[in-house]
Amino acid sequence: MEDVLVRSFREKFGSPPEVYSSAPGRINIIGEHTDYNLGYVLPSAIHLHVAFLASQRTDGIVRIWAESFEQEKSFSLQKDVEAKQGGWIDYVKGIFWVLSQKGASLRGINAYVWGNIPLESGLSSSAAFEVSIVKALDTLFRLGLSPLEMAKLAQAAENDYVGVKCGLMDQFISVFGKKDKAVFLDCETLAYEYIPLRLKREGLGILVYDTRVPRDLASSAYNKRRAEATGALEKLRESGVQTYKDVTLSLLDEKKDELGETFYKRARHVVTENARVKKAVRALRDDDFHEVGRLLFQSHESLRDDYQVSCPELDLLYECGKRSHSCLGARLTGAGFGGSGIALIQKKDLPSFKKLVSDEAQRRGFVTPSCYEVEIGEGTRIHIK
Ligand code: GLA
Numbered sequence: 001m002e003d004v005l006v007r008s009f010r011e012k013f014g015s016p017p018e019v020y021s022s023a024p025g026r027i028n029i030i031g032e033h034t035d036y037n038l039g040y041v042l043p044s045a046i047h048l049h050v051a052f053l054a055s056q057r058t059d060g061i062v063r064i065w066a067e068s069f070e071q072e073k074s075f076s077l078q079k080d081v082e083a084k085q086g087g088w089i090d091y092v093k094g095i096f097w098v099l100s101q102k103g104a105s106l107r108g109i110n111a112y113v114w115g116n117i118p119l120e121s122g123l124s125s126s127a128a129f130e131v132s133i134v135k136a137l138d139t140l141f142r143l144g145l146s147p148l149e150m151a152k153l154a155q156a157a158e159n160d161y162v163g164v165k166c167g168l169m170d171q172f173i174s175v176f177g178k179k180d181k182a183v184f185l186d187c188e189t190l191a192y193e194y195i196p197l198r199l200k201r202e203g204l205g206i207l208v209y210d211t212r213v214p215r216d217l218a219s220s221a222y223n224k225r226r227a228e229a230t231g232a233l234e235k236l237r238e239s240g241v242q243t244y245k246d247v248t249l250s251l252l253d254e255k256k257d258e259l260g261e262t263f264y265k266r267a268r269h270v271v272t273e274n275a276r277v278k279k280a281v282r283a284l285r286d287d288d289f290h291e292v293g294r295l296l297f298q299s300h301e302s303l304r305d306d307y308q309v310s311c312p313e314l315d316l317l318y319e320c321g322k323r324s325h326s327c328l329g330a331r332l333t334g335a336g337f338g339g340s341g342i343a344l345i346q347k348k349d350l351p352s353f354k355k356l357v358s359d360e361a362q363r364r365g366f367v368t369p370s371c372y373e374v375e376i377g378e379g380t381r382i383h384i385k
Pocket of ligand 1: 028031032033034035036124166167168169170334335336
């Protein structure tokens with residue numbers, strides 16, 4: 001693959017790239033909608049990724065070919081960075097914009113981008129794209145950014161330029177991911193730890209179930225959930241707590257009437273999900289995948305009933321998982337409202353489980369889902385410089 005991409009770059013721009021970076025997508029094992037609530041998450045990088053090849057130009061023009069869209073776009077660093085254009089180019093502009101806000105000295109580039117993370121699938125293709133660009137520019141312009149700075153800059157581009165108020169999880173895991181490991185991240189202190197995922201040894205695999213449901217309203221619904229969870233915490237703060245980590249279920253029950261039903265449910269999800277992440281970390285350390293599976297099912301129930309970010313297509317995966325002896329646990333992964341779910345499955349039964357969910361989707365008249373096994377892969381890296 002590397003050679004093919006380098007060749008394509010050379011054909012487009014007439015000389016070889018000076019830098020070639022890649023950054024992966026992710027699954028989140030557990031800890032959903034907890035990152036911006038300053039709680040715990042447990043994501044893993046996957047083998048699917050974005051590759052970004054670039055070389056410097058001297059005229060301040062950024063010219064990019066995106067293979068997935070078969071489209072070339074360009075902008076001038078002097079004139080056009082501030083204004084959003086719409087579409088994929090805004091991720092590139094967003095990164096140039098955040099770096100220039102930081103005072104980085106940048107020049108124009110020729111670039112070529114390729115990726116195999118299905119778009120709009122809830123596997124963080126946009127975070128992977130952002131991280132691949134920051135990583136390449138860091139090398140190309142010798143910016144000396146730390147891994148954490150890269151993750152935060154990529155998040156800032158998404159929050160402040162693209163306009164999606166996401167947490168740090170996706171960009172963090174795209175930078176810090178490690179083969180066959182999950183990252184246990186405390187989103188308040190940013191302390192993190194690698195947790196081994198000994199799936200192969202246990203004869204297990206992780207299936208991604210991409211619902212392929214259109215996600216047009218996902219970002220406004222996401223921002224709404226975020227505002228509700230923040231609103232609930234503000235009310236709870238009157239009782240002396242600072243963050244969701246200090247909130248207990250008994251405090252929630254005491255405040256139930258004051259919070260009102262929506263705030264109460266959002267808060268209950270965050271509190272119980274934080275507890276599930278800690279339990280999942282303990283279970284993974286003991287290779288107790290049956291307990292991990294139970295926690296995945298519980299997480300889905302909480303996301304469906306309390307945070308209300310599931311949909312019938314994602315519930316189908318959960319329901320099939322509950323019915324099947326080969327499935328230890330299943331839940332939606334990422335923001336929800338469509339996108340993908342994951343299922344922890346006995347590897348030998350992956351084909352029959354795939355058939356079960358696909359047949360069920362067809363029976364219910366859903367869009368044909370796409371199901372495949374994912375490998376747990378590495379975080380961002382430089383292939384050539
Ligand atoms: C999206 C966001 C993340 C996180 C998840 C939900 O993937 O980008 O920051 O909030 O949703 O857990």
